[in-house]
Amino acid sequence: MGGDAGGHEQALAERGVRKGLGAYYTPPDVVDGLLRMVLDPLLDERAEQGVGAVASLRVLDPACGTGNFLVAAVERITATLVELGLDRVEAAGRAVRCVRGIEIDAATARICRANLKAIHPAGGGRSIVRGDALLDENLVPAGTFDVVVGNPPFLSQLAASTSRSRDDAGRLRTRFGPAVGPYTDPAAVFLLFGLAAARPTGGVVALIEPVAVLSGRDTRGVRGDALAIASLAVLWIAEQPVFDADVEVCAPVLVRGGTAQTTLLVRGRDFRPGPTTNPPSPSAGSWSSLLAALQDLPDRSLLTDGVVGDIADATADFRDQYYGLAGAVIDQPDGSPVLPRLVTSGLIDPGRLRWGERTCRFNKTAYRYPRVELRGLTVPMQEWAARRLVPKVLVATQTRVLEAVVDPEGDVLPSVPVVTVTSRGGREADLWRIAALLCSPPVTLVAAQRHLGSARNATALRLSASDVLALPLPQDRAAWERATRSFAAASGAVDEAAHRELLRASARAMDEAYGLIDDDELLSWWTARLPQAKPVTSDP
DSSP: SSSSSHHHHHHHHHHHHHHHHOOOOOHHHHHHHHHHHTTHHHHHHHTTTTTTHTTTEEETTTTOOOHHHHHHHHHHHHHHHHHTTTOOOHHHHHHHHEEEEEEEHHHHHHHHHHHHHHHHHHHSSEEESSTTTSSSTTTTTTBBEEEEEEEOOOOOOTTTOOOOOHHHHHHHHHHOOTTTTTTTHHHHHHHHHHHHHBBBTEEEEEOOOOGGGOOGGGHHHHHHHHHHHEEEEEEEOOOOOOOOOOOOOEEEEETTOOOOOOOOEEEEETEEEEEEEOOTTTTOSSHHHHHHHTOOOOOOOOOEEEEGGGGGGEEEEOOHHHHHHTSSEEEEEEOSOOOOOEEEEEETTTTTTBTTTBBBTTTTTEESEEEEEESSSSSHHHHHHHHSSEEEEOOOSSSSOOOOOEEEEEEEEETTEEEEEEEETOOOOHHHHHHHHTTTTHHHHHHHHHHHSSSTTTBBBBOOHHHHHEEEEEEEEHHHHHHHHHHHHHHHOOSSHHHHHHHHHHHHHHHTTTOOOOOHHHHHHHHSEEEEHHOOOOOO
């Protein structure tokens, strides 16, 4: 959601609607960088054709906020018209007619109109339409805009305070088709809206998106539909904080009807040109290959034999289970009866469960010893808990390497978004094999190649249950067994240094299991991504 990053953002926060709107206002340097990429080349091209060609440009911000993108676009168009001989007042008058904006919040829309009117009396007015771009059809004519640019709202579909209603989700699916599912981030749906609004030939769409849009499971349909009618000419990756939202962002630059042979990668808030790489195809499951090109991932060919799904089942829980636990979690180090421990992703390191060592947060509350009172759960939640209280592997998400621990006793309950993996044959030995496999350099490399960008930043991984089951098994089973023994020993090591050394021994053996003998480069790459040792919380 574009707009002023100062007083109005504070006013929205005080009204208690900022989070609900997903409103994070775009810094001027980011506005400038995006417009340099997508608007300036068009202005240069139109300037060669004269005043009329420049004045006929049409720019749309579908979630315009107080108008940061629109004001900056008007200033650029005005400057070009002045260079072509118009006086500044006439140039500004023609420029403000080039932009359109849509804004859902009435007060914000009024400020946007005022900001444009301050440039020229002809600004504002009917240029800014109040409404929901995704749900209110016919707000702007389709297929008429040269540039669609902006910062759509970030609304997590897993958070009760920001998710759209089931009715809204159904209406989005009706309008935009099966690419939109119940958990599709509406920010991604704005890409489909933008492409519909852009000119069929040469229209450019550049919208700021959570980096998870590049490879998240729930945005796969959006990516496929986008590339069916447009080419991905440029991808900007912020690589550093842009908003106070806890999410890293990017901006895919899509050109309707384009046939780009390469995708230019642009990085940082200074918009530094990076490498070019092959664009993803419309059938590609994710766009993680673009992030892999930026991060220079090792290139390896693995010797594999099957997938994890051949020997295991995996499940992931959602918001119903998360909120179903609310009110039943207590802080209890021990006692009678001993209650199941609750484990969040932050308590899982490779081969090490940090329950009781670190504090964690669940449902906005900090816990040192989180346990679940089963009697406090509803009957459906008690049935869910019974299914989870079995021997299993717990896999963390939002991590730089795959991180997993074994729960051999089956006394731990996972908190969303931890993935639960169970042995199909019910053998505990398989759990240790699976955990050793997951916590290995080759499998982290495969996961990075497939799923970089699926988490909150461009270097982290977030795998679904089906993603875990699709990971490859190694060909050399004897080396896999050696790795498993080292991993089990690492999991039981009390000393941190011994734990790390045994974990590296397991990693080396897993490299060998995949046909990578003495691969120090891959081992170093994986080791550098391991979680740093965090201080252990002391007892009060």
